[in-house]
Amino acid sequence: MADPKGFITLRRATPERQTVGERVRHWGEFYQPVPDVSVRTQASRCMDCGVPFCQGDTGCPVRNIIPEWNGLVQRGEWRAAFDSLHSTNNFPELTGRLCPAPCESACVLSIVNEPVAIRHIEQSIADRGFAEGWVQPRPPRRATGFKVAVIGSGPAGLAAAQQLRRFGHGVVVFEKSERVGGLLRFGIPEFKLEKSVLDSRLDQLEGEGVQFRTGVDIGEDLTVEELRAEFDAICIAIGAGMPRNLEVPGRDLAGIHFAMDFLTAQNRMLNDHENKLPQINARDRNVVIIGGGDTGSDCAGTCIRQGARSVTQFELLPQPPQGRASSTPWPLWPMMLRSSHAHEEGTHRDWSVATTAFSGESGYVQQIQAVRLETKPLADGRINFSPVPGTEFEVEADLVLLAMGFTGPVKSRLLMDLGVDLDSRGNVATNDSHQTNVAGVFAAGDARRGQSLIVWAIREGRDAADGINRWLSEDSRRAVDRGAI
Numbered sequence: 507m508a509d510p511k512g513f514i515t516l517r518r519a520t521p522e523r524q525t526v527g528e529r530v531r532h533w534g535e536f537y538q539p540v541p542d543v544s545v546r547t548q549a550s551r552c553m554d555c556g557v558p559f560c561q562g563d564t565g566c567p568v569r570n571i572i573p574e575w576n577g578l579v580q581r582g583e584w585r586a587a588f589d590s591l592h593s594t595n596n597f598p599e600l601t602g603r604l605c606p607a608p609c610e611s612a613c614v615l616s617i618v619n620e621p622v623a624i625r626h627i628e629q630s631i632a633d634r635g636f637a638e639g640w641v642q643p644r645p646p647r648r649a650t651g652f653k654v655a656v657i658g659s660g661p662a663g664l665a666a667a668q669q670l671r672r673f674g675h676g677v678v679v680f681e682k683s684e685r686v687g688g689l690l691r692f693g694i695p696e697f698k699l700e701k702s703v704l705d706s707r708l709d710q711l712e713g714e715g716v717q718f719r720t721g722v723d724i725g726e727d728l729t730v731e732e733l734r735a736e737f738d739a740i741c742i743a744i745g746a747g748m749p750r751n752l753e754v755p756g757r758d759l760a761g762i763h764f765a766m767d768f769l770t771a772q773n774r775m776l777n778d779h780e781n782k783l784p785q786i787n788a789r790d791r792n793v794v795i796i797g798g799g800d801t802g803s804d805c806a807g808t809c810i811r812q813g814a815r816s817v818t819q820f821e822l823l824p825q826p827p828q829g830r831a832s833s834t835p836w837p838l839w840p841m842m843l844r845s846s847h848a849h850e851e852g853t854h855r856d857w858s859v860a861t862t863a864f865s866g867e868s869g870y871v872q873q874i875q876a877v878r879l880e881t882k883p884l885a886d887g888r889i890n891f892s893p894v895p896g897t898e899f900e901v902e903a904d905l906v907l908l909a910m911g912f913t914g915p916v917k918s919r920l921l922m923d924l925g926v927d928l929d930s931r932g933n934v935a936t937n938d939s940h941q942t943n944v945a946g947v948f949a950a951g952d953a954r955r956g957q958s959l960i961v962w963a964i965r966e967g968r969d970a971a972d973g974i975n976r977w978l979s980e981d982s983r984r985a986v987d988r989g990a991i
Contacts, residue, residue, distance in 0.1 A: 509580075512550035518620035519548060526851050530810050533696040533776060535603075536847070545579060545630045548623045552576035555614035559837045560624060565612030567965040568595045572609060572624055579627060588635040591628065596665045596964055597707055599636065600690065602629025603699055605961045606800070612837035636706055643713030646674040652978045655680060655737040657724050657920065660688030661960050662951025663743030664707075665967025666974075667716045670741075673975045677716050678737070682723040685777060688745060692770045692777075695804050697811070697847075701777065725919030738981070739946045739974050742934055743967065744920070746952035750910040752796060756864030761871040765801050765909035772808050788814040792902045794874055795819045795853075796861055797909030805907045806848035817853045818901065822891060824881055825857040860893065864906065874903045915953040931956055939973035940966075948974050 509515075521537040523529065529536035552573055559565050560572045571590055578587035591598050602625055613621035635641050653676040656667045663679055671677045685691055687704050712718070722728055733740065749764040751757075763786050771784040783789070788809035795802045795809075798821030809817045830840035849855065858879040866872035878897035882890045914932035915921065921934070926942040926949070929935040933956050934942060934949040941948050950970035951963040 513553040549579040560609040599632035658743035661963040662967040669971035730923040742949040759871040794903040802909035803846040806853040940970040
């Protein structure tokens, strides 16, 4: 290490955001550019900790070799850092923008100081790779003759497709929407991920020979029988798209929407380069977002940019502490108060709130009835929520967005016709190799593990590709033994 005391003498620094008044007037990313020397300075805060918890499963599901590329950046060896980063992560330009960075929570330095700015360094390496032209197609040297269908073009499906293609298999990615990317394209707001970043990576996959078929709903537009006749293996990467509903009186009133429908409408408008208003629009509305997670924050930032009159976010849980809660000690992901850009921009948060009913006139929502909650931890780790008598209240709302998470993959005809088993949570059940109960059918990402992080989706796609490749190799050996080839 060039500066063995860097973690002591240097302070953590990350890119500054544009001012609120500036960034809410456009849809683009809003972090200010940072010179290379500043990134190298931040990389020099990486300490010689001996056991780098940042790169274990607790810190980094894709097992990024974080101390290695930190050291390379510190020395200005950017190309070597780029190669090291891509040895474990197919899409670091995405995780560098979208991952909540559990690696930083697991950083040894975070025990006594602010952690190394790992996510910022990761994005800097990836973006420099695109700028320098280092992101080039890596087609396989030989073809195996096998064909694999990947259903879903989110991060899990794309990671699986790239790995499978590099093994030499023919790969076709099926996407039911009109464009490739899944939630990366239609669920993530433009101000968090400009779609030109995604398109640049898709160009690499196409250059490697990955084929994309859009507008195809497997089970409807193409039967499972036809799919299995054309492909030797199938990877299900359809995500966990079933939103959690809120069954309370008045739920059927107009103006109450699932968060992903709202975000998709805005992204489709921007993708199509149209000037018309999105199908669901927050302009001049009092918006209440039910759900305090990242999806709710994405909705809030979108509402503010659309010109909402007010934006309020309800959360069932009580407000977390400012620092790491004792219930989540290092190196676990800490329970603590986190404020996103949307909260800086004018989103009001209200904690320990349960919605009890919606009301309105002429079939449209106008008010939300709610009550304060008292929370008590149970012996088994769950939390008991109890309404506090006398705390009932009402707020105006003429647009309500439900951002309470997802309950698993949509139970589509695809899953029924394939005949795959589901686990107790409604996800696609697999063994350790990601194979389902149906021979040759595998699953990856949120469809298999439930709603999770983009970094886990990439890891899942890579692991599923390994499992498929092993299975196809074994099938090839069996065919040789039978004299079939």
